[in-house]
Amino acid sequence: MAKRRGFVYPSSEIYGGLSGVYDYGPLGVKLKHNLQNIWWESFVAAWDDMYPMDTAILMNQKVWQASGHATGFNDPLVECSNCHSRLRQDHVTDDKCPVCGKTGTLGEARQFNMMFETKIGPLANELTVRANKDVKQGDVITWQKDSSGKPAGDVVWLRPETAQGMFVNFKNVIDTFSPDMPFGMAQIGKAFRNEISPRDFLFRLREMEQMEIEYFIEPDKWEAEFENWREGMQTFFAKVGLPASSVHELEVPEADRAHYSQRTIDFEFNFPFGKAELAGLAYRGDYDLKKHQEASGKDLQYRPKDGSKPFLPHVIEPSFGLDRLVLAILSSAYAEDEQGGEKRTFLKLDASVAPVKVAVFSLLKNKPELVKKAREVYKMLKDELGSVEFDDNGNIGKRYRRQDEIGTPYCITVDFQTLEDNTVTLRNRDTTEQQRVKVEGSLQMLKFFKW
Numbered sequence: 001m002a003k004r005r006g007f008v009y010p011s012s013e014i015y016g017g018l019s020g021v022y023d024y025g026p027l028g029v030k031l032k033h034n035l036q037n038i039w040w041e042s043f044v045a046a047w048d049d050m051y052p053m054d055t056a057i058l059m060n061q062k063v064w065q066a067s068g069h070a071t072g073f074n075d076p077l078v079e080c081s082n083c084h085s086r087l088r089q090d091h092v093t094d095d096k097c098p099v100c101g102k103t104g105t106l107g108e109a110r111q112f113n114m115m116f117e118t119k120i121g122p123l124a125n126e127l128t129v130r131a132n133k134d135v136k137q138g139d140v141i142t143w144q145k146d147s148s149g150k151p152a153g154d155v156v157w158l159r160p161e162t163a164q165g166m167f168v169n170f171k172n173v174i175d176t177f178s179p180d181m182p183f184g185m186a187q188i189g190k191a192f193r194n195e196i197s198p199r200d201f202l203f204r205l206r207e208m209e210q211m212e213i214e215y216f217i218e219p220d221k222w223e224a225e226f227e228n229w230r231e232g233m234q235t236f237f238a239k240v241g242l243p244a245s246s247v248h249e250l251e252v253p254e255a256d257r258a259h260y261s262q263r264t265i266d267f268e269f270n271f272p273f274g275k276a277e278l279a280g281l282a283y284r285g286d287y288d289l290k291k292h293q294e295a296s297g298k299d300l301q302y303r304p305k306d307g308s309k310p311f312l313p314h315v316i317e318p319s320f321g322l323d324r325l326v327l328a329i330l331s332s333a334y335a336e337d338e339q340g341g342e343k344r345t346f347l348k349l350d351a352s353v354a355p356v357k358v359a360v361f362s363l364l365k366n367k368p369e370l371v372k373k374a375r376e377v378y379k380m381l382k383d384e385l386g387s388v389e390f391d392d393n394g395n396i397g398k399r400y401r402r403q404d405e406i407g408t409p410y411c412i413t414v415d416f417q418t419l420e421d422n423t424v425t426l427r428n429r430d431t432t433e434q435q436r437v438k439v440e441g442s443l444q445m446l447k448f449f450k451w
């Protein structure tokens with residue numbers, strides 16, 4: 001349904017797709033936008049001490065050497081000597097290959113770094129020129145080499161988390177804004193992981209989007225701040241309409257925590273394939289600032305305004321995966337029932353995240369006076385509410401079914417009675433009940449409902 005209705009398409013589908021990569025279609029983009037906006041309103045706009053960032057996906061490779069990702073961002077991988085499948089070791093439960101079923105064919109685990117590598121600058125030290133005004137076609141030119149004799153082009157990684165872009169800008173933000181403690185940096189952006197086995201639709205992707213906050217605190221305040229953020233994250237999940245009964249907190253044991261974390265809570269969600277991590281809250285201590293201070297040789301300490309001793313702030317990091325959030329929202333909103341003896345599929349989306357808030361219909365397409373009136377109602381609502389759709393195609397039942405399937409909370413229909421008494425029908429998606437309301441009243445009612 002996600003594909004049929006234009007939420008999500010497999011990437012490069014006409015060429016057979018690309019594993020672990022998806023494209024968002026028009027309705028998926030709107031849903032994602034709504035989620036980003038609620039996150040922004042909750043964690044950036046509502047705060048005085050939050051500094052939003054938009055940092056580059058490509059960064060100096062020294063960032064990842066210092067952060068520990070170049071050496072520590074690994075998944076153990078095993079290969080089957082029979083079918084040559086490569087599998088994450090933690091996805092293999094015994095010595096039987098889950099792909100070909102053979103026993104005793106799985107080799108020793110090897111560490112596999114999950115960062116995507118590319119090269120910046122010229123890719124090789126020799127290139128054949130195809131067309132350039134200074135050289136003849138077919139000439140071979142040799143590119144400059146760096147001091148070590150390597151071609152000047154160098155390895156860069158696509159960032160596996162947005163977090164590091166904020167840590168390496170910590171000094172810029174304190175120099176420009178002189179924030180008081182505590183303060184945060186926040187960013188929404190793409191991150192890339194060469195997952196060994198991408199799976200479960202939007203759950204484990206190779207290209208994904210994160211919404212992350214690095215909240216800088218005084219070291220002795222970490223427990224209280226951690227607790228504040230734990231509650232803040234729960235409030236956010238409720239705001240976007242995730243049922244509280246489907247969100248579970250998991251205290252991650254030390255052995256399973258990321259290399260930088262001293263405490264982690266995973267917020268797990270009841271996905272259709274089982275309970276799994278939706279978002280994370282980590283106490284990163286001063287791990288990152290310390291590593292970057294050592295590696296860059298730059299002083300990254302915070303200087304308190306009262307003149308007391310400079311120190312490296314500690315960090316609480318709430319991290320949300322936007323694609324997993326979309327999957328959680330879509331899968332928990334998906335519902336089926338029976339209406340008038342027919343099976344109906346609908347998305348019980350919270351109005352705040354629904355891609356379309358209201359749809360306006362003209363009962364018939366071939367009655368110009370109805371269409372004109374419906375257009376007027378549509379324009380009035382669109383000016384006020386934004387995400388409003390107009391539809392006069394096909395029969396009214398089909399139009400309702402489409403709006404139900406994309407999660408539109410209300411539909412308004414202009415019919416012949418509208419022309420007489422300026423009333424319309426207002427239909428509720430979940431109950432399918434309709435009531436007649438005055439056109440002006442419909443706007444008041446819709447404004448009153450929670451968006």
Ligand code: GAP
Nearest residue numbers: 161163203204205208278279280319320321324
């Ligand atoms: N900066 C901290 C960090 O990146 P993480 O637990 O590795 O921590 C944070 O990732 C969130 O990003 C996860 O809770 C999840 O929502 C999302 N995420 C991680 N890997 C993902 C993947 N392969 N596909 C989709 N989302 C992913």
